[in-house]
Amino acid sequence: MAALDVGWADPARLYGSARRARLLLDQARAEVAEILGARPDELSFTPSGTQAVHLGVLGALAGRKRAGRHLVASAVEHSSVLHAAGVHERDGGTVETVGVERTGRVSPADFAAAVAQPGTAVACLQTANHEVGTLQPIAEAAEACRAAGVPLFVDAAQSAGRLPIPPGWSILAASAHKWGGPAGVGVLAIRKGVRWRSPYPEDERESRRVPGFENVPAVVAAAAALRARVAEAATESARLSALIERIRHEVPRLVPDVEVIGDPVERLPHLVTFSCLYVEGEALLTELDKAGFAVSSGSSCTASTLRPSHVLEAMGVLTHGNVRVSLPRGVSAEDVDRFLTVLPDIVRRIRQSLGVH
């Protein structure tokens, strides 16, 4: 709120209030850069995490046009990465998606082999998967990219603020609302010396990387939220991770015919996904919502496209009856207990209505 009073002015101008806005913006930049392991001049703010991904991927491809037109990405990247890849493909480029293991983790050897192909311009890998929480082998991927001379784009939206950013990235994207900041702030960091050219018309904003008037109050709030999240991360992440472990352990015990999905150990602290056999994802979501639980699903009946999630498909796991539980900061053990209490009966009733005994 204080940021709205002092940060409203245009940081590109020279009058007093504008200079104050510029100071706030650069201070926020320095703070966020330090936490994410970047230099302040490497980091720009964008109007969303999605736009940071689009700018990161397409700008890296534009900067590497002469090296090649081949893009490598894991099959379980966020849709913003896959959409950017789709634009690249329509533009005459080629895309290879690297498959994943049953846990959703990309095999470092497969990723390295794909990156080493001649003509590879850019490689993309997320720090953690947004649907199943599995952490990706960023260090190994970065080593393979370094050996092949290929820049690595890392989508850190899921883990920034919760886990340290693994080193080795060339271009990094993140999203403030994922760490508890406001909507409308993304982060794009481009390592010094990495070739990158804006896919958009340029202006003087954000080192010519992101056009348009910066939302200084929201950026200031995003930096404050990241600071707070990181300060509590060690204790809160451990607490949430224990609650997730409880859900992972209890759900298959309480509900018959359930597949808990994703890596049980190498995972995000706050997220778990499971699929219930013979249950419609949409019905499950509706019933859990009535019981006061707002959860997501990768089942096709819950998607506007009527296709199952590309992540679950790539993993080869059950896509129907799918529930994704993302624990918010401060959630209590009692909330998790209540979830575990209502779930078995909800699943039983839905199965009954479908004639399954």
Place this chain on the structure above:
Amino acid sequence: MWRRKPARETPQEAAATAARPAAPPATALTIDAMGRKCPIPIIMLADQINAVGLGAVVAVLADDPAAFTDIPAWCRLKSHEHVASYELPQGGWSIHVRRNY
């Protein structure tokens, strides 16, 4: 969009998962789940698989994209064998499952 690569599998699994254009071989039972959304095709399969003998093959005809992923996943969870999936000329697949027990 580009072709999706399936999850890493054993060579036998990979051979079974890749949809084959060739005409599917005859099976002991055919379950027509065309036009039915998941989980209905799987519920029909679970209901009827015991109608065939041990080691016999059931074909599930389905056109819900979820069935293409979910029937092999069901086989893995229930220890039955996903033999192969055949693309049908009218759209959808004939997904073959061998009863193991």
